Amino acid sequence: MKELRQILKKEFTHIFRDKITLFLVLAIPIMLVLLFGFTISTDIRHANISVMDLSADSQSKALIEKITASGYFEVVSYPKTESDINHDFKDKNIKLAIIIPQNFEEQLTNERFVTIQIISDVSDMNVASVLNNYVKAILYSFTEEYNGNSSSAIELCTEMRYNPEANSVYMFVPGIITLIMIIVTALMSSITLSREVETGTMRMLLIAPVKKVYVIIGKVIPYMILSFISTILILVISVLVFHMPINGSVWLLLFVCIIFMLTAASCGMAISALVKTQLDAMMITMMGLFLPTALLSGFLFPIDNMPYFFQLLANIFPGKWFIIAIKDVMLKGSSFIDIWEYVLILFGMASALMFISLTRLDRRR
Amino acid sequence: MKLPFRKTEAIESPYSIEVKELTKCFGSFTAVDHISFQVKKGEIFGFLGANGAGKTTTIRMLCSLLMPTSGQATIAGYDLATQHKMIKRNIGYMSQKFSLYDDLTVFENMQMFGTIYNIPRKELKERIASSLEMLNLQDQAKTLVYSIPLGWKQKLAFATAILHRPKIVFLDEPTSGVDPIVRREFWDLIYAAASKGVTIFVTTHYMDEAEYCGRISIMSNGQLKLIGTPSELKERMGVDSIEQVFVKFVER
Numbered sequence: 001m002k003e004l005r006q007i008l009k010k011e012f013t014h015i016f017r018d019k020i021t022l023f024l025v026l027a028i029p030i031m032l033v034l035l036f037g038f039t040i041s042t043d044i045r046h047a048n049i050s051v052m053d054l055s056a057d058s059q060s061k062a063l064i065e066k067i068t069a070s071g072y073f074e075v076v077s078y079p080k081t082e083s084d085i086n087h088d089f090k091d092k093n094i095k096l097a098i099i100i101p102q103n104f105e106e107q108l109t110n111e112r113f114v115t116i117q118i119i120s121d122v123s124d125m126n127v128a129s130v131l132n133n134y135v136k137a138i139l140y141s142f143t144e145e146y147n148g149n150s151s152s153a154i155e156l157c158t159e160m161r162y163n164p165e166a167n168s169v170y171m172f173v174p175g176i177i178t179l180i181m182i183i184v185t186a187l188m189s190s191i192t193l194s195r196e197v198e199t200g201t202m203r204m205l206l207i208a209p210v211k212k213v214y215v216i217i218g219k220v221i222p223y224m225i226l227s228f229i230s231t232i233l234i235l236v237i238s239v240l241v242f243h244m245p246i247n248g249s250v251w252l253l254l255f256v257c258i259i260f261m262l263t264a265a266s267c268g269m270a271i272s273a274l275v276k277t278q279l280d281a282m283m284i285t286m287m288g289l290f291l292p293t294a295l296l297s298g299f300l301f302p303i304d305n306m307p308y309f310f311q312l313l314a315n316i317f318p319g320k321w322f323i324i325a326i327k328d329v330m331l332k333g334s335s336f337i338d339i340w341e342y343v344l345i346l347f348g349m350a351s352a353l354m355f356i357s358l359t360r361l362d363r364r365r
Numbered sequence: 366m367k368l369p370f371r372k373t374e375a376i377e378s379p380y381s382i383e384v385k386e387l388t389k390c391f392g393s394f395t396a397v398d399h400i401s402f403q404v405k406k407g408e409i410f411g412f413l414g415a416n417g418a419g420k421t422t423t424i425r426m427l428c429s430l431l432m433p434t435s436g437q438a439t440i441a442g443y444d445l446a447t448q449h450k451m452i453k454r455n456i457g458y459m460s461q462k463f464s465l466y467d468d469l470t471v472f473e474n475m476q477m478f479g480t481i482y483n484i485p486r487k488e489l490k491e492r493i494a495s496s497l498e499m500l501n502l503q504d505q506a507k508t509l510v511y512s513i514p515l516g517w518k519q520k521l522a523f524a525t526a527i528l529h530r531p532k533i534v535f536l537d538e539p540t541s542g543v544d545p546i547v548r549r550e551f552w553d554l555i556y557a558a559a560s561k562g563v564t565i566f567v568t569t570h571y572m573d574e575a576e577y578c579g580r581i582s583i584m585s586n587g588q589l590k591l592i593g594t595p596s597e598l599k600e601r602m603g604v605d606s607i608e609q610v611f612v613k614f615v616e617r
Contacts, residue, residue, distance in 0.1 A: 006480040010469065017468045200464035207428050208481045209453040 003210045007218030011192070015222055022226075025188070029180045029230040033237045036172040044130055046074045050088045050097040053078060059105035059146070066142050067098070072134045089121060096120045096131050108146065170245075173238045174326045175299025177231050177257070178319045181264045182293055184227035187285045189220045189268035194281040197272070212358060220265045227264070231257050247333030253326060256343060260322040263346045266353035267318070273360035293319035321345045375442030375451070381406045381533050381564040382427065387436035389422050396422040398587035399436065404580075406532075409555065409565040411578030415615055419587040420568045424535050427566070428458055441532040454482070457526035461538035463518050465525060467511040471502060474510055475525050482529035489528075496524040499554075516547030523554055527563065534558065536567040540574065552577055572608035581607070583614055590614065 015022055051067070053060050067073050076092050079085050085097045099117040101107070107114045118135055120128045193216070196202035205215050235253075238244040246253060267289055275281050294300060296310060297319035303311055314320045325342040328334035336343075382404035389397040397419045404410045414420045425431040427440060429449045438445040441455040465474045472493060479489040497503045500520050505513060510521070519539060526534055536555075540548045552574065559565050567578065575581050575595060582592040591598060591614060595607055602610045 002483070003481045006477055010466070010473075010477050013473065014466070014468055199467075200460055200462035201466060203430065203460065204458065204464050204478070205481070206430060207453060207456070207458045208478070209450055209483070210481045 004214040004218050007205075007210075007214060008221060011219050011222045014192070015226070021188075025184050025226050026230060026233070028183070029176070029234050030237060032176050032180065033173070033234050034241070036176060037238075037242050044095075044127060044134075045072060047072060047096065047127075047131055048076045048092060048094045049073045050077045050079050050085055050092070050094050051075050052080070052082075052085060052097065052099045054100055054102045055104040057103075057105040059108055060100045063100065063104075063139075063142055067135070067138055070134065070138055072131070085119065094121070095127060096135070098135065108143075170242075170331060171299070173234065173242075173244055174323045174330070175294075175297065177234050177326065178260070178297060178299065178322055179290065179294060180230050180234065181227050181257070181261055182267075182285075182290050182319070184230055185220075185223050185261050185264035186268040186271070186289055187282065188223045188226075189265050190272040190275075190281040190285050191278050192219055192223070193269065193272035194275055194278045198277050216269060216357065220269060223268075224261050224265055227261055228257070231261075244330070246330050248329035248335065252336055252339075253329045256322065256325050256329065256339070256346075259343055259346050259350070260318065263318045263322075263350040263353070266350045266357065269357035270353040270360075273357040289317070293317050296320065297323050299323055318346055318349050376439060376444075378439070378442060379405060380439070381408075381441055382410075382566065383439040384427070385437045387423070387426060387438055388434045389419075389426060389431065390434045395587050397426070397433075400584070400587075400589040402582060402589060402592055404533075404564055404566060406564055407559055407562045409559050409567065409577065409579045411575045411581035412566060412568045412584065413575055413581055413611065414568075414584030418584040420584055421537060423584070424458075424537055424566070424568065428456060428535055429453060454529075455532045457529065457531035457534040459522050459526040459534070459536050459539055461541045463515070463522060465510050465518065465522055468509060470507050470509055471497070471513070471521060472506040474521070475528060478525050479528050484529055492528055496528065499557075500524055516543045516550075519543055519547070520551060520554060523551065527558055531563065533564040533566060536565065538568050538570065540569065540571065548574070572606065572611060575607040575611075583611065585615065 049067075051064055053064065064075065068075055073096070076094060077084070077088050079088055079097075085099075088094045088097065097119040099119070101115065101117075104114060116139065118132065120132060193202075196205065196219070202215075206212070235246070239246065268285065271284050271289070272281050275284060292313075296303070296306070296314040296317055298314070299319075303314050303320065306314070321342040325339045325346075328339050332338075380403045382402075384403070385401050386399045387397060387401070388395065388399050400419075400423065412420055412423070422431065426433050427438060427445070429440075429445060429452050433445070440452045443451040443455070445452065466477070469477065475493045475496065476489065479493065480486075484492065493506075494503075497506055500517070502517065502521065505517075510518060513521070523534075523536070523539065526536075540551050543551070548571070555565055555567070555577075567574075569575060578595065580592065580594050581598065583590050591601075591610075593601070598610050599605055599607065602613055604610055604613060
């Protein structure tokens, strides 16, 4: 244990001497959350729209009123014909046009079914889908107020349930935590391990009568501690600044984070066991782990919309399982019984990778 | 996972290194081909050979970093096949590649390696102080290793490698890239260690250094071709320097 303590001490000295890395590791998470939260946010306010009201009765006016009052939309014109709508798209830069059919009130009362047509500008797919979701949410609450029951007249968007405001920060926070953990734990530990191999100090450590396990975990634990601090920073900012809910147990959330940290650290160890230089370690971690995690873990693009092959591929990256688990805990308030499979998958990946890196360390030069 | 036959007692022998038919194959390539030799206690043994002759592979096996394909070896009285841990405690190692931590101070480096060799704290402090005094580096204890010259670094690496008082030190081209004066000083350190009974196993490409060794061996294509004192070898080959021995030998 004395040896382990010494290696830990040494590793912390490396970290604290390297002020730039330390700063980046702690500052980047804060910057990322604020950046995603404030700027890259896909919340859209005051989008220009047109409304073609073909019935002009009291209910259609009430609906338009509700759409305007939401704050998401600015009705810039009331076209009379379809060609007017086309002009609005070109000239008034509208993102969306809503067409309320004739006899809106009558259909709503008697037939209990109305089709409202939405024409949206899909040149920016994200904006379009966000706006569509807003409209759906408004229609949903409109019909609910009107009927007072669930036999609603308009098709509903069920994905909105856990995030009724479609607040994008809620979606980004789990993703950011995942990426930060991969950078701080997997990337930094693969770099620090391969740096020792590259400079030859690893050989000095392996020649010394120290257990191999101590050498590896002594080098990796400091980065796990750093990434845990980053994770807590991200969570605090999300809760304080963006009012993100943590509906489940905070302890369960932190437990899942620790398990993912183990997985990320094992990825770093396994990568460093396969390469000989820091540069290789960095490239492989970025290209082979960070990028696929960003693209495939469901945080930027929904996994359900991917081609089947990529849906399968997404399964081998731990990020996917972690994001599902923490989203469930934070937004749905799930308990351990609901998410144990994901935790088990992450733990299994961690054990397998750790085994690979320990058996491969012998072959290092 | 302790195996029942893993003993901690050493075998008494006048030799500190005994190698019998040691072989290492990487796939179909034989890097080290049935080599056998003995090194006496306190001897300075020069291990020569062209690049790629198998020297580094041999050293890695003797330091128990690499499992031999076949053959036996006894290091400091311990069996290479079964007593790894005892061997590791009793050997020191230093390579051509400077291998201390650049971003730690001189003192921190020595303390770090001393501690992982389990030297008690107080004892370690004393040993570090006396090593630094011997190297004339007392004033540099708190300097980052990064900022001291290469020659000093190599001497520091040697002092660190013998801090735990090993019975054998393996030096893999310890003086490559340093100036002649530092090389001279480095050899003074080697002699000082050898006079205290430490066995020195050194590889080098400098033929003048080979002359300083008690005995030398020349390796080629994984085999040990020549072994003897520098004067014996010169006599046997009918030349008057080790450099000529080496060249003549490699040309054959």
